[in-house]
Amino acid sequence: MTSTQDRSANGNGAGGAAPDRAAAERLRDHVAAQLTRARDRSRLLTEAVDDHDLVRQHSKLMSPLVWDLAHIGNQEELWLVRDVGGREPVRADIDELYDAFKHARSTRPELPLLGPDEARRYVTEVRDKVFDVLERTPLEGSRLVDGAFAFGMIVQHEQQHDETMLATHQLRVGDPVLDAPPPPPGGPVGPAEVLVPGGPFTMGTSTEAWALDNERPAHLASTDPFFIDTTPVTNGAYLEFVADGGYADQRWWSEEGWAHARKAGLVAPRFWERHGDRWHRTAFGVTAPLDPDQPVVHVCYHEADAYARWAGKRLPTEVEWEKAARFDPATGRSRRYPWGDEEPTGRHANLGQRHLSPAPVGAYPAGASPLGVHQLIGDVWEWTSSDFRGYTGFEVFPYAEYSQVFFGPDHKVLRGGSFGTDPAALRATFRNWDYPIRRQIFAGFRCARDASRDESA
Incomplete structure (x- = not known):
């Protein structure tokens, strides 16, 4: 996503009309390109399987892929066709079927859902109307359209469901249907942990045009000095915890975590399998020996917390994570991304389903933060110790069901x-959340620890 807030039409002075029109057209072009890119990915994920796989539920944790596809179209219709465009409904009769709050994922296959061909026709018809709305809507004048916010919200919504559909593909049993080149090789990363100085920094944002309500407003936050791991915890490091009996040792687990680990029978990260004396991991239908240098993935919060205790550390708070990712000690300002303000590219981070696994640590030196912390963006979602809450000054927009x-x-x-998150749906201020028992998501972690007075001097 480009910096749309710098391009929206705001000028009212003499000579401003033409530049404003040009800026508005650039913004429209950008929105159209992002909508198209998201739809191309949705099409790839749904056309990679046959119709039987589209309507089948691959896990009780996930919707059938065909539900996700039609839900994407329904949200686009509700917000852009009806609300922004003021047009007549395309399919008002299906609104309840695709309301995520009315039907749990486990029960969605029982609903009279649109079939594959009907869902494809529906999302195509909605998209055609959306492009017409985009051409005719002034991208200013109300909070919903300023900077093309509503369009950006829908782009992000589709990309988020694309990542959800990618997780469904990971849970699918059968021959591989997705393909991508391997990630780049790893490289040196320096010391194992980095000292982050104490003091205030600007957290959150009030300026990103497409930032969602839970990222707002920008505010001062402060930390004590702390150390954070230079990279996410790797398969090799996590394997030491497994080999040391970490899953059978109650000392390392919280009371809630231990109860869950016993009930769920956890013995290793999800999709790990032991073949003789070696561990393998299955990813998108392909089983291969564990790569010790890749970040561990498909661990729940409780597993991450237990590992951190075993390692003599802890999980970072959300405030600490964002400070490590954004704070530039040379200038005192918070960057948009760890490497600066420019948009992510293949040099900076493993994003956008470019690869189908996390990259080995050290694969993206250009993406490191000013303090030398690597791979904070992409590869794996990172668990923090923080509960999901609104910032002081939080304001619901445009609907409570997104965050509140x-x-x-x-x-x-x-x-x-x-690695499955698209750049359009991610910023260094972006906040994700989930239940602490979830393992089907592409989640890993890194550790932190308090700095002693001598270490922080």
Whole structure:
């Protein structure tokens, strides 16, 4: 996503009309390109399988892929065709079927859903109307359209469901249907941990045009000095915890975590399998020996917390994670991304389903933060110790069901995105959240620890 807030039409002075029109057209072109790119990915994920796989539920944790596809179209219709465009409904009769709050994922296959061909026709018809709305809508004048916010919200919504569909593909049993080149090789990363100085920094944002309500407003936050791991915890490091009996040792687990580990029978990260004396991991239908240098993925919050205790550390708070990712000690300002303000590219981070696994640590030196912390963006979502809550000054916009209804101790915050997260749906201020028992998501973690007075001097 480009910096749309710098291009929206705001000028009213003499000579401003032509530049404003040009800026508005650039913004329209940008929105159209982002909508098209998201749809191309949705099409890839749904056309990679046959219609039987599209309508089948591959896990009780996930919707059938065909539900996700039609839900994407329904949200686009509700917000852009009806609300922004003021047009007549395309399919008002299906609104309830695709309301995520009315039907749990486990029960969605029982609904009279649109079939594959009907879903494809529906999302195509909606998209055609959306492009017409985009051409005719002034991208200013109300909060919903300023900077093309509503269009950006829908782009992000589709990309988020694309990542959800990618997770469904990971849970699917059968021959591989997705393909991508391997990630780049790893490289040196320096010391194992980095000292982050104490003091205030600017957290959150009030300027990103497409930032969602839970990222707002920008505010001062402060930390004590702390150390954070230079990279996410790797398969090789996590394997030491497994080999040391970490899953059978109650000392390392919280009371809640231990109860869950026993009930769920956890013995290793999800999709790990032991073949003789070697561990393998299955990813998108392909089973291969564990790569010790890749970040561990498909661990729940409780597993991450237990590992951190075993290692003599802890999980970072959300405030600490964002400070490590954004704070530039040379200038005192918070960057948009760890490497600066420019948009992510293949040099900076493993994003956008460019690869189908996390990259080995050290694969993206150009993406390191000023303090020398690597791979904060992409590869794996990173669990933090923080509950999901609104910032001071939080304001619901445009609807409470996006963020506010999830606030509280039931959900833990994840940061940084994964290899399946698209750049349009990610910023260094972006906040994800999930139940602490979830393992189907592309989640890993890194550790932190307090700095002693001598270490921080």
